[in-house]
Amino acid sequence: MFAYITRRVLATVPLLVVALYLVHVMVSATTDPLADFRLCLPRCQDGFDQIVENYNLDVNLWLRPFTWFESALGGDLGRSESLGLPVTTILWDRGINTAMIAVPAFLVGSIVALLLSIYSARRPYTKGDYALTGLSFIGFAFPSFVMALVLQNLLAVQFENWFGVKPFNTGRKTGENFLELARDVFLPALTLIIVGVAADSRFGRASMIETLNQDYIRTARAKGVPEKTVVWKHALRNALIPLVTLWALNFSALLSGAVVTESIYSWPGLGPAFLTSIGEADVDLVLGIVIFSAVLTVAFNLVADVLYGILDPRIRFD
Amino acid sequence: MADTLMPGSQAAINADEMEGLSDKPKSFGRLAFDRFVRHRLALVGVFGLILIAAAFIVGPWISGYPFDETNVRDRMLGPSASHWFGTDEIGRDLFTRTARGGRYSLVIGLVAATLATVFGTLMGAIAGYYGKAVDAVIAQFINLILVVPFLLTLALFSLRFGSTWWRLALVLAALLWTRIARIVRGIVLSLKEQEFVMAARAAGASHMRIVLRHILPNVIGAVVVEVTLLVGTVIVLESTLSFLGLGVKAPDTSLGLLVSDAKSKIDDDPIRVLTPGIMIVFIVLCVNFVGDGLRDALDPKSKLEKN
Numbered sequence: 001m002f003a004y005i006t007r008r009v010l011a012t013v014p015l016l017v018v019a020l021y022l023v024h025v026m027v028s029a030t031t032d033p034l035a036d037f038r039l040c041l042p043r044c045q046d047g048f049d050q051i052v053e054n055y056n057l058d059v060n061l062w063l064r065p066f067t068w069f070e071s072a073l074g075g076d077l078g079r080s081e082s083l084g085l086p087v088t089t090i091l092w093d094r095g096i097n098t099a100m101i102a103v104p105a106f107l108v109g110s111i112v113a114l115l116l117s118i119y120s121a122r123r124p125y126t127k128g129d130y131a132l133t134g135l136s137f138i139g140f141a142f143p144s145f146v147m148a149l150v151l152q153n154l155l156a157v158q159f160e161n162w163f164g165v166k167p168f169n170t171g172r173k174t175g176e177n178f179l180e181l182a183r184d185v186f187l188p189a190l191t192l193i194i195v196g197v198a199a200d201s202r203f204g205r206a207s208m209i210e211t212l213n214q215d216y217i218r219t220a221r222a223k224g225v226p227e228k229t230v231v232w233k234h235a236l237r238n239a240l241i242p243l244v245t246l247w248a249l250n251f252s253a254l255l256s257g258a259v260v261t262e263s264i265y266s267w268p269g270l271g272p273a274f275l276t277s278i279g280e281a282d283v284d285l286v287l288g289i290v291i292f293s294a295v296l297t298v299a300f301n302l303v304a305d306v307l308y309g310i311l312d313p314r315i316r317f318d
Numbered sequence: 319m320a321d322t323l324m325p326g327s328q329a330a331i332n333a334d335e336m337e338g339l340s341d342k343p344k345s346f347g348r349l350a351f352d353r354f355v356r357h358r359l360a361l362v363g364v365f366g367l368i369l370i371a372a373a374f375i376v377g378p379w380i381s382g383y384p385f386d387e388t389n390v391r392d393r394m395l396g397p398s399a400s401h402w403f404g405t406d407e408i409g410r411d412l413f414t415r416t417a418r419g420g421r422y423s424l425v426i427g428l429v430a431a432t433l434a435t436v437f438g439t440l441m442g443a444i445a446g447y448y449g450k451a452v453d454a455v456i457a458q459f460i461n462l463i464l465v466v467p468f469l470l471t472l473a474l475f476s477l478r479f480g481s482t483w484w485r486l487a488l489v490l491a492a493l494l495w496t497r498i499a500r501i502v503r504g505i506v507l508s509l510k511e512q513e514f515v516m517a518a519r520a521a522g523a524s525h526m527r528i529v530l531r532h533i534l535p536n537v538i539g540a541v542v543v544e545v546t547l548l549v550g551t552v553i554v555l556e557s558t559l560s561f562l563g564l565g566v567k568a569p570d571t572s573l574g575l576l577v578s579d580a581k582s583k584i585d586d587d588p589i590r591v592l593t594p595g596i597m598i599v600f601i602v603l604c605v606n607f608v609g610d611g612l613r614d615a616l617d618p619k620s621k622l623e624k625n
Contacts, residue, residue, distance in 0.1 A: 015458065019465045026471075030478040143554045143604035145561045145574070146595035149581060153588050259469060260558060275562065278473045286470065294465050 001309075006304055011300050016291070017069075024065035024283060031281030033057070033081070046101055054081060055283065068287065070287040077291070078284030082276050087288035090273060093256070095292070097172065098262070098269035101185050102254035105192035110247055113197045117204030122231065123241075124209055130170055132201065139198025148191045148264040157185060159284055188265040196250060211239040228279055248304035251299075256293035350539075360611020366604035370597075371424060374417040383411035384472030385418045385570055394587070403593045406579060416594050419572040422483050423601060426556050430490040431548040439541055442502025443529050447510055453503070459498045468555070473564045481567055486559070490552050498544050505537050539616040546609035550602040557598050564580040573598050577620055 033055050037048045056064050077087035098189060116136075120129045139147075152170055160166045168186045211217065214233050220230050257270030266272075266276070270289060277285035308315050355359055369466035380386065381402065388408045395405040403412035425470045445456040462472075509515065512534065518532050559565035560574030568575065584591050 015461055015465060019462055022462075023466055023470065026474050030474045043523075071363075137603060137606060138599070141550070141599045141606060143557055143574075143595075143598055143602075144578065145558060146591075146598060149577070149584060149591050149595070153584050153591070157585055158588070256467075260562070273471070274467070278470060290466060290470070293467060297465075 001306075003218050005306075008285075008302060009298065010118070012294075018296050019294070020069075020287055020290060023287060024068060025061060027054075027281060027283045027286055028061055028064055034280050054079075062255070071309060072287075072291075077288045080277070080285040081280050081289075082280035082282040082285065083273065087284050089293050090285065091270070091288055094257070094268060094270045094273050097265060098257045099255060099268065100181075101188045101192065101262075101267065101269070102251070102258070104185060105189040105196065106247075106251045106254050108189070109193040109196040110200065110250070112193070113200035113204055113244070116197065116201045117208050118231065118236070120201070120205040120207030121212055124205075129205075136198045138200045140193055140202065142195065142198075143260075144191065144195050144258070145194055145260045145264060148188075148261050151191055151194075151266065155190075172268050175267045182194070186260050187265050188258075191265075192254065196254075200243075200246060200250070204239070207242050208235065208239045211235045214238075237311055241308060244304045244307045244311070247300075248300040252293070252296040252300040254291070255296050329553075334360075350615040354611050357611035358608045360615070363607030363611065364491055364606040367599065367608070370420065370601060370604070374420040374424065377417040377589060381411060381413050383414045385414045385571065386410065394583070395591070396587070404587075404590060406590075407583070412418050412576070412593065413588065415571050415576060416573070416597060417575050418570075419546065419566075419594060420567060420597055420601070422570075422572045423598065426487045426490070427549040427553040427601075427605070428485055429484070429503075430487040430494065430556075431545050431553045433487065433491035434495040434552075435498055435541060435545040435546060438498030439502050439534070439537065441495065441533060442499035443506050443537070445499065446503040447525070447529055447533065456499070456503075463493060463496055466576060469559075469562075469564075470511030472555075472559055476559070476564050481565055483566065485584045486556060486565055487552075490555060494548060494551065494555075498541060499550070501540055501544060502537050505540060506533055509536055523540050543609055543616060544614055550605040550609070553598065553602055553605070576613045586602060 034048065035052055036059065037044055037051060041048060057069055059067060063090050065252075068078060075088075077091070079086050080090055085187070116132055123129055156166060156168050156170050167183070169180075170187060171182045172184050217230060217235055220234050221227075225234070250316055257272075257274055259271035259274055260270035261267075262269040263275060270292070273285065274289050277289065342621035383401075388404070388410055390408065392401070393407050395401050401411050403416055405412055407413070441456055445453045452619075453580065471493060472489055476486070479485050479489075507529050515528060515532060518528050523532070556565055557572065557574030557577070560572040561578045562574075563578065565574055571579075573594045577591055580587070580590040580594070587615045
């Protein structure tokens, strides 16, 4: 098992290095941090030189990534020019903010999606199933920015107009106690939950229906195993295997920052930082976020693989 | 004897016909079509898409406003008989603009999904058929595309090469072919070991001919479903990009850009955000209905009765 994990991690390193190199070259080639300075050149020579130094612009485009790799190996991911902070500090602070909405959204969303898909799969092609499937179809068709804007307007602005109280905040306030924090977190988390549940429950329903049609389920029922045990033990454990992959992908994606949702709710997470870094040609921050999300993806895929082995002991790692 | 035997056998034949046993067996395509037509949601989807495409194409003629004509006296109007969706803050007719944006969404969705499918199918077929080193190279290439966030690649391309609709479609296709390639590769891997491929090779068919004539026709079912679902993905992605200011740019417009324009005025006029937003939801919903219907119709295991 340990050898397997080591091998998997080592296999992703070259891929990540190539990806980071290409991203560095792409960002450097498409953006010009000197654009503003060129116009005023004789006067602002000092600022010009400072930018050249900060971005290593005197080094050839194709060689520039190597200076970055050199310092990154020493644990220094560089400094974000747009936010004026070290990249590691930004990843840590913003990562915590993102986790504040990502963790509740993932936990609640996954559990709700699982319960709904079990409900649907136990009575396929009935009214209840059609209602849920219809809702998930509609939710799935909503782009997250439309969903976020609708929820924000409905539950924060219009709600205040109608009832005179504002139940939820939009954006991260400085509230310290738990209730204030919950008011901050609620709307962005709810947006992510609705969008996620709509996507997951269709997948979960299909996986659960397929499992419930297997022969061993019929055998279990035939020998008189109670329906509860059949569904929650025999079927669920097997239906979970494809879902675990989906959860690993979802959770790593959520933790890397929901760009659209966080931006709309002005949530100071990784998503808006990523948008800023692209807009401002902030190479170090772009690379920092790319590494961050890649490491998360690899890590959670490994967790998913380990969970496979627990759910289905027949699966061997070799 | 003869008198009694004839009616008897006649009756037997009639009974056979009534149960459909003596009918010529229906072809797979015919069965799939029958299943698709009985899939109510799929028909709703097809009808909805035709309706909305027609509205987007014909609508601007009827409304009679050019999409970029400003009229400062009629700004920020609500929906009315002369301006069906109202006007924006410099008095442009929002129905005409929504129709124009919706046309872009549909065209970009179709073009990008088609390109991604053609390329993905080819790459998947090559990877699956040749295997070994070719497969490994393509797999690493796919991983490379997936490890870099889509948004970053899309943003950089749009900064570098501008953002006309066909460039946007090209970049989206260049990013979205990977899923189809993986699916096709999986199918081809199992197909190439089957006897009919061996027979074709024994008969002297070239690799190219085997892939194009014998293997790809078997893949089409899965691919058709994927391409439909991909249209929905592309439309959502394109509108998100335009919403973030990385897709179609002003003075031209798209559904995502219309939502973004309306965002700042959402407290006064929430309806203005909803109209283009609901258009996106409606289009994607219809596309997904069609995809779902196709999936059921093209699945050889599904029965005619179930819909």
